[in-house]
Amino acid sequence: MKKFLLILLTICFAMLITACSNDADGQEVDEESNESEETNETTETEEETTEEASDEKVEAVFWHAMSGGGQESIEAIVDNFNQSQNDYTIIPEFQGSYEEALTKYRSVGGTEDAPAIIQTFEVGTKYMIDSGFIEPVQSFIDEEGYDVSQLEENILNYYTVDDQLYSMPFNSSTPVMLYNKDAFKEAGLDPENPPQTFTEIKEAAEKLTVKDGDNTERYGFSLLNYGWFIEELIATQGGHFVNNDNGRSEAATEAVFNGEEGLRIFELMDEMNKAGTYGNFGSNWDDIRAAFQTENTAMYLDSSAGVASTIENAPFEVGVAYIPYSEEAERNGVIIGGASLWMSNGIDPEKQQAAWEFMKFLQSAESQAKWHIDTGYFAINPSAYEEDIVKERWKEFPQLKVTVDQLQETKPSYATQGALISVFPEARQQVVTAMENVLQGTDPKEALDKAAEETNRVIEQANRANQ
Amino acid sequence: MKNATAFQEKTLTQIDTKWRFVHWRSAILYLLPSMILFSVFLFYPLGKTLYLSFFLTDQQGVANVFVGWENYQYILQAESFHKSIKATLLFVLYTVPTGILISLFLALLANEKLKGVGFFRTIYSSTMGVSVAASAVVWLFIFHPSMGILNQLIASVGGTSIDWLLHPDWALVSVAVTTIWMNIGFSFLIILGGLQNVDEHLYESAKISGAGYFYQLRRITIPMLSPTLFFVVTVSLINAFQTFGQVDILTQGGPSESTNLIVYSIYREAFVNYQFGTASAQSIFLFLCILIVTILQFKFGERKVHYQ
Structure with a gap:
């Protein structure tokens, strides 16, 4: 009896062992994040020392939502600014994702504790304008x-509302299609001539799909389940997302x-999904990028800000x-994504300055050039592209130029x-729910109508509520 | 003599009322800290939530349009909220019984007096030491669509890989598996504690009477354990209704809203969409659901509980 129990205990233990080794993984993740926290702390102490050294300088807080490489780059640019003159000190503070930063800003906006600058994503534009917490940068421009x-110009267009530039564009990106050139060669497609219309995508995806019994080893085409891509694919056909000229001539009502x-x-999506050539990798950016890297999908749409790292990491040649656009419509180009910088009102005018x-x-061209090569975001100032x-x-990554061309041809x-x-x-x-429903077999028209409703x-x- | 008794009685009642007042005052003083804490952190938010649930809020979160029962009417007829309710009930059904059975099984094993059993007890309760976020991230990698170890295992034995987090039917199961794994540590620990409190003499007498292991389990262990099991069931049920972290990390409520459990749905309404009115109405609904379930549990479940 006891022997039997011991065996049972060991079996259960073995089943939990996987869990334990996973615990170790979890700790590693924690340690890593600790490390990054430490680096944050060191940068903070550095900031403090600079603060102390410059008592008479005007200090302005800058809330941003850039983590990882973006954060390093932005802090370096802020450092350059602080050293370039003696009147002002900018204090960068990371506030989490765009959503998190905006949620925090809602509670301090309009008070004296508000940061002088806050970085807000493009879809928060309308909210910021209506909030009354901000000073349009147009007043300083004038x-x-x-x-x-x-x-x-195309970037300014997005942030210009009623002929006023409300916020200063900063990090802008657009969607592009990435494809696996090696897979194209293997499938007998021309790697230098990627498919450009919906029908071409469908045909290419059929050739690119590789099946092994019931398992699909490689799908032809994938989209991240994220509303932004649908917005872009509608815009490139010249379609609108909401009425009243996309809500720009008058507030949208439908x-x-x-x-x-x-x-x-x-x-x-529906046709390709039913044909088994469309890979669904969920709504997480990292997952679809991993699927591309591990050659589980041959073509997908990504943000131009992610292009450089994808090319660097891929074990194959990336195009x-x-x-793509529909052959029934003309190509119109892309909407600018990303974020811009907003200035608070109700704070010290010196801080606004x-x-x-x-x-x-x-x-400036220099800052923008650094920003562009560090992150892959566009240079707001095109003269940055002339920098060495x-x-x-x-020269190293000629593919990066495609993203800029696409924007300039818009x-x-x-x-x-x-x-x-x-x-x-x-x-x-x-929109995401509609995409997921279509992939589960719901009729496309029905799914879209429900989302619109x-x-x-x-x-x-x-x-x-906001009258 | 008569007068003296009356006088005595009078002073006695006087002293009595005086003491009663003093007692009452000190009782209030003792209760005050918890009353203040409860009011600030529970009663005030509850009242505010109830208030907000009758309003539409603007972009600053200010309640400025009174709409009466409209928010409640909306959530009760909205398809997505029906899905949330269904998903939550299914989730409770998947996680609570399975989790408790597994924990009970492990606790029974670990309760045996064997050499080195302390090691196993530590391991089995170790999931308690892992935070929700950390374990959810670990499971995220296990379920990963293109690199997940689970799919690689299935493929290596020749099976068809499963879209763990991407198929509406599987996603809820995946979140449930993660939750069960995370909750085992806690339930295991409580049940093991309960087992250790069972009187040894009962087992000795049973052995003398010639009762087998399973007979002892059914007639001694389970009845003696019933207060503990009742506690674990109540806590697990409430926890299951309030699941949030693993949903946020694993699926964000998708695909097709199949894992949009009520608490996640509340979070999304309130802090992503800034519809505090709808979110508050959902919160009140959830509060009532848990209240009813807990009352029912005490009414029917507790009858079967055997207190020593």
């Missing part, structure tokens, strides 16, 4: 006669993403192409300016 024409443009995308000086510094460090980087219109609604996060959730309800509620 006062000083600052020339914004040196900046990228979602129109379930029109023919949206339907074409969903039908493409970069424009995002500090913020403005820093924003100008950020727009950028040229060298492009036709300015309401469609490519992007939608302006305050309930964007919820609209995106609805739900979005209409929140738009209506938000309009009621």
